[in-house]
Amino acid sequence: MSPPTSSALRRDRQPPQAVPGVGIALKHQHYRDWCDTPPPVGWLEVHSENYFGGGRPLAVLESLRADYPVSLHGVGLSLGSAGPLNRDHLQRLKALQCRIEPAMMSEHLSWSSAPGAFLADLLPLPYTPEALALFCTHVEETQDFLGRQILVENPSSYLAFDHSTIPEWEFLAAVVERTGCGLLLDVNNVYVSACNHGFDPLRYLNALPAEAVGEIHLAGHSVRLVGGRELRIDDHGSAVCDDVWALYVETMARLGPRPTLIEWDSAVPPLQGLLGEAEKAQHILGTQREAARADAG
Amino acid sequence: MPTLAELQSQMAVAILTQGAAVPATIRCDGIPAAQRLDVYRSNTLGALSDALADAFPVVCQLVGERFFAAVAQAFVYAEPPATSCLAEYGAGFPAFLAGFEPARALPYLPDAARLDWAVHRAFHAPDAAALDPACVAAIAPSHYDGLRFTPHPACRIVTSRFPVDRIWRAHHGDGDFADIDLAQNSLCRVLVDRNQTAIRLLELGDGECALLEALFAAQPLGEALAAALAREPGLELPPLLARHLQRATFSDVILPSTTDAQPRTASN
Numbered sequence: 001m002s003p004p005t006s007s008a009l010r011r012d013r014q015p016p017q018a019v020p021g022v023g024i025a026l027k028h029q030h031y032r033d034w035c036d037t038p039p040p041v042g043w044l045e046v047h048s049e050n051y052f053g054g055g056r057p058l059a060v061l062e063s064l065r066a067d068y069p070v071s072l073h074g075v076g077l078s079l080g081s082a083g084p085l086n087r088d089h090l091q092r093l094k095a096l097q098c099r100i101e102p103a104m105m106s107e108h109l110s111w112s113s114a115p116g117a118f119l120a121d122l123l124p125l126p127y128t129p130e131a132l133a134l135f136c137t138h139v140e141e142t143q144d145f146l147g148r149q150i151l152v153e154n155p156s157s158y159l160a161f162d163h164s165t166i167p168e169w170e171f172l173a174a175v176v177e178r179t180g181c182g183l184l185l186d187v188n189n190v191y192v193s194a195c196n197h198g199f200d201p202l203r204y205l206n207a208l209p210a211e212a213v214g215e216i217h218l219a220g221h222s223v224r225l226v227g228g229r230e231l232r233i234d235d236h237g238s239a240v241c242d243d244v245w246a247l248y249v250e251t252m253a254r255l256g257p258r259p260t261l262i263e264w265d266s267a268v269p270p271l272q273g274l275l276g277e278a279e280k281a282q283h284i285l286g287t288q289r290e291a292a293r294a295d296a297g
Numbered sequence: 298m299p300t301l302a303e304l305q306s307q308m309a310v311a312i313l314t315q316g317a318a319v320p321a322t323i324r325c326d327g328i329p330a331a332q333r334l335d336v337y338r339s340n341t342l343g344a345l346s347d348a349l350a351d352a353f354p355v356v357c358q359l360v361g362e363r364f365f366a367a368v369a370q371a372f373v374y375a376e377p378p379a380t381s382c383l384a385e386y387g388a389g390f391p392a393f394l395a396g397f398e399p400a401r402a403l404p405y406l407p408d409a410a411r412l413d414w415a416v417h418r419a420f421h422a423p424d425a426a427a428l429d430p431a432c433v434a435a436i437a438p439s440h441y442d443g444l445r446f447t448p449h450p451a452c453r454i455v456t457s458r459f460p461v462d463r464i465w466r467a468h469h470g471d472g473d474f475a476d477i478d479l480a481q482n483s484l485c486r487v488l489v490d491r492n493q494t495a496i497r498l499l500e501l502g503d504g505e506c507a508l509l510e511a512l513f514a515a516q517p518l519g520e521a522l523a524a525a526l527a528r529e530p531g532l533e534l535p536p537l538l539a540r541h542l543q544r545a546t547f548s549d550v551i552l553p554s555t556t557d558a559q560p561r562t563a564s565n
Contacts, residue, residue, distance in 0.1 A: 054424030
């Protein structure tokens, strides 16, 4: 399927090219393993910015794209920054898109850059009408520039703003409604933010437009004592915890099976560690498919 | 209420400046706002320090992880990245090290950092086709003096009065630290590039280094050769040029303008 190019087509909110089952993040620590023994996963995802250059990283990705659908997941475009989008960044993303022909492309509901500084983190937005208008403009500009739908991922956060007036789930639903983008639902982020801010994760899930969810993320997080209270930190440095697996089961029951990715970005274990998590997710997806079939029958 | 631009500017300053005021609109909700913001500061410092450790592995090994973490943090506060591509962050780190008082005892450290950076950039440089030697062979000798060579994006020259190339090799399992004598006459002159995907260090002769430095600075071949001959009288150009055409040191050559004002490139 070629990506929709016209604005009208895009607004049909066609789902991104379907990818099979469970994928895992491609980490540079595992390049050799992937090339020597292609792992039994449905697809792979990379952070787009790590492939803006050439050399070995791009050569590995180009060789793997022949065998696996690829998802380009951006962490640096900073859709939520006030001011104009970084056109140079967009150009480089488009060049990578043309070379890799990804099945899916995604960015975050967050910001990373202020004038003069890139903060290398996904910072939270105040959920205000001003931020919503700005964010939607940037999503539309990105989709128009890339000629395709993007998925927007819900963030995990450690602070909120007094002047926020819109719950995060309503903000996301409005972005989908206004721009025709899809959602990348990070179940771990829902859990982390729900714990940190004291909301019900199921309420969050129920409020999202289910048909817009094109991808699921699963990852581990850590718990840190901050100011005498527990804060959950989304560091992608461990296995998925039991509570997040349970929330994933709930999510799949509500949405039906969706392409699911295992992320792991710090303290990256051997490839087998990611594959073990992928097997668990695959088992849940399989159970979900059987249940869906039984319902249909 | 602050506008979005005001809030983001305040937060960036608060994250990148120790002791800066925390935006008043951050909700405490049981945890002081400053401590909530500290989580983001710690993420930013961690991600940027990791990016620097990735770019400067030999420097990191030379000074140890704790010292490196301290100097990396000082650098992040002094020169936060302007780029959203982390592999491109750190160009100013060697110069920062040169002025970093606690590192004074290691005078070779800034040059080791320059070599680390050259290797890092060579690794991540965009792919580009090499200049076809046949293109150069087809050029009339009357044009030679005015030729300008475009270096391949992966190529960098590093020179130092310290043997930082031998230190780099030893850190990569090639050679023994015990054989490195900083007090000896141990000049380093290397061309860093990559062969497909593997990094290579090529030792350069004195005149060869002068020639490449001039060519990489976009000087025409005639002037570059004069600079090289001043450094190394009797230097033979043809074998040097052949060696670098064969190694893919250049990606293009620009002919001197003749009747038209626009330079022409051989690969067009």
